[in-house]
Amino acid sequence: MKRPAQLLRTAVVGGVTLTLSLSLAACGNSGDSADGGSDKIHILVYGDAANKVEKQLVETFNKTSKVKAVLDTIPGADYQAKLQTIISGKQAPDVFFNWGGGSIKPYVDAGLLMPLDDFIAKDPGLESNFLPSVFNTAVVDGKPYGVPMRGTQPVLLFSNKKVLADAGVAAPRTWSELLTAVKTLKAKGVTPIALGGGDKWPTQMWFQYMYDRVAGPDLFQKAVGGDKSAWASPDSKKALGMLKELIDTGAFGSNYDSVKFTDGGSPALLATGKAAFELMGSWEYSTLQDAYPDFVKKDLGYGSFPTVEGGKGDPNNLAGNTNNYYSVLKNTEHPEAVAEFLKLMYSDEFVKAQLGIGNLPTTTNTPKFLNGSANPAYSTYQYELVKKAPAFQLSWDQAYPPAATTTIHQAVQQFFNGQMGADAFIAAMQTLPAA
Numbered sequence: 001m002k003r004p005a006q007l008l009r010t011a012v013v014g015g016v017t018l019t020l021s022l023s024l025a026a027c028g029n030s031g032d033s034a035d036g037g038s039d040k041i042h043i044l045v046y047g048d049a050a051n052k053v054e055k056q057l058v059e060t061f062n063k064t065s066k067v068k069a070v071l072d073t074i075p076g077a078d079y080q081a082k083l084q085t086i087i088s089g090k091q092a093p094d095v096f097f098n099w100g101g102g103s104i105k106p107y108v109d110a111g112l113l114m115p116l117d118d119f120i121a122k123d124p125g126l127e128s129n130f131l132p133s134v135f136n137t138a139v140v141d142g143k144p145y146g147v148p149m150r151g152t153q154p155v156l157l158f159s160n161k162k163v164l165a166d167a168g169v170a171a172p173r174t175w176s177e178l179l180t181a182v183k184t185l186k187a188k189g190v191t192p193i194a195l196g197g198g199d200k201w202p203t204q205m206w207f208q209y210m211y212d213r214v215a216g217p218d219l220f221q222k223a224v225g226g227d228k229s230a231w232a233s234p235d236s237k238k239a240l241g242m243l244k245e246l247i248d249t250g251a252f253g254s255n256y257d258s259v260k261f262t263d264g265g266s267p268a269l270l271a272t273g274k275a276a277f278e279l280m281g282s283w284e285y286s287t288l289q290d291a292y293p294d295f296v297k298k299d300l301g302y303g304s305f306p307t308v309e310g311g312k313g314d315p316n317n318l319a320g321n322t323n324n325y326y327s328v329l330k331n332t333e334h335p336e337a338v339a340e341f342l343k344l345m346y347s348d349e350f351v352k353a354q355l356g357i358g359n360l361p362t363t364t365n366t367p368k369f370l371n372g373s374a375n376p377a378y379s380t381y382q383y384e385l386v387k388k389a390p391a392f393q394l395s396w397d398q399a400y401p402p403a404a405t406t407t408i409h410q411a412v413q414q415f416f417n418g419q420m421g422a423d424a425f426i427a428a429m430q431t432l433p434a435a
Helices: 004-010 051-064 076-086 105-109 117-122 132-138 161-167 175-187 201-215 217-224 228-232 234-248 265-271 284-291 293-298 335-346 348-356 366-372 376-388 402-416 422-429
Strands: 040-047 068-075 095-098 153-160 191-194 275-281 300-303 318-321 325-328 392-394
Touching: 040 051, 040 076, 040 335, 051 068, 051 335, 051 348, 068 076, 076 095, 095 335, 117 335, 132 325, 132 392, 153 161, 153 201, 153 265, 153 284, 153 376, 161 175, 161 275, 161 300, 175 191, 175 234, 191 265, 201 217, 201 234, 201 275, 201 318, 201 402, 217 228, 228 234, 228 422, 234 402, 234 422, 265 275, 265 284, 275 284, 284 293, 284 300, 293 300, 325 335, 335 348, 348 366, 366 376, 402 422
Parallel strands: 040 068, 040 095, 191 275, 318 392
Antiparallel strands: 095 325, 153 275, 153 300, 153 318
């Protein structure tokens, strides 16, 4: 089941979750579906406000295609569970929405998905028209299984510029500068870093970046691939030690596990000056814009995660949700039509429509249209970060299969609040299944 935070991650503009646009009984590619058989392809997506773009692209496709596309949606909170129940049966779609990484690995292992090598051989643009760090998130066992289809969501370090100025603190570029800023802010009576620990996944973001900055991306890739020794490596222990040092300074206050992002608690701390920083996905901007537009206009700052001195990770590496993807069922009756539909994901129409609802596409033609986004400076900043990132680490709870989420969230929360030491954290992570 999809947690509330992911509703924000997959649509950075507000909107009411949509109900099923068509009965799932109408889905399927076996030729006996309720709506007329094999002259259709079914596109299954996560139901939210972004569906207006997906509906638009289906309409564009259907103007010229003999095989018609049908858009089916499942309400967000039910998406993953219902997908799992239909994907191997007669109700399975031809194309479906996912997060890449661990979210599709079980389907690849079960032989349900079509590798897209042949599509790409006929149209190299299905790969070359997307930023490599994003496209590669849907590469499983060396083969591509997804085409990016919404927008990127890197995790950034947001700040309250007025709070920093009043305390005489500059935005930290290094870990040492962050620790110094924390001490200065605490002396001023300000909680240095807002954290929605009650949701657990915001706490996970600190681990993602610390592991990358200390060890580089290879260590986590080994871990998610099933190498349990990676969690017990010296770099893993170093990352945990540095996190513990930050926690012990009181950087997050004492009540962070009672605060949530999903109910607006942690963004409110930042916007009202009760906290100086918040590490959050790029959707933080639209969240604050909706609730605190004056703060966004005057005092919202944003930047990348600090560099760790002596660390192996490139300071340009990112963590977060690289994008959402369309994957293709192996038994689709109309692969040619599916390939034509996927080409729309790098079209000018796609880019303009996504920017219009607040998403940031990861296509190579996106820069041409950034001036038409809700905030051109912010969109351009994000795009350039993603473009130059040597590695973009997918959120841990998306890189691993869904069954691992509870273990990951409990471990990061309990390490942060002192219920679990480094050895216990390592032991917990070593129980995770390989992605």
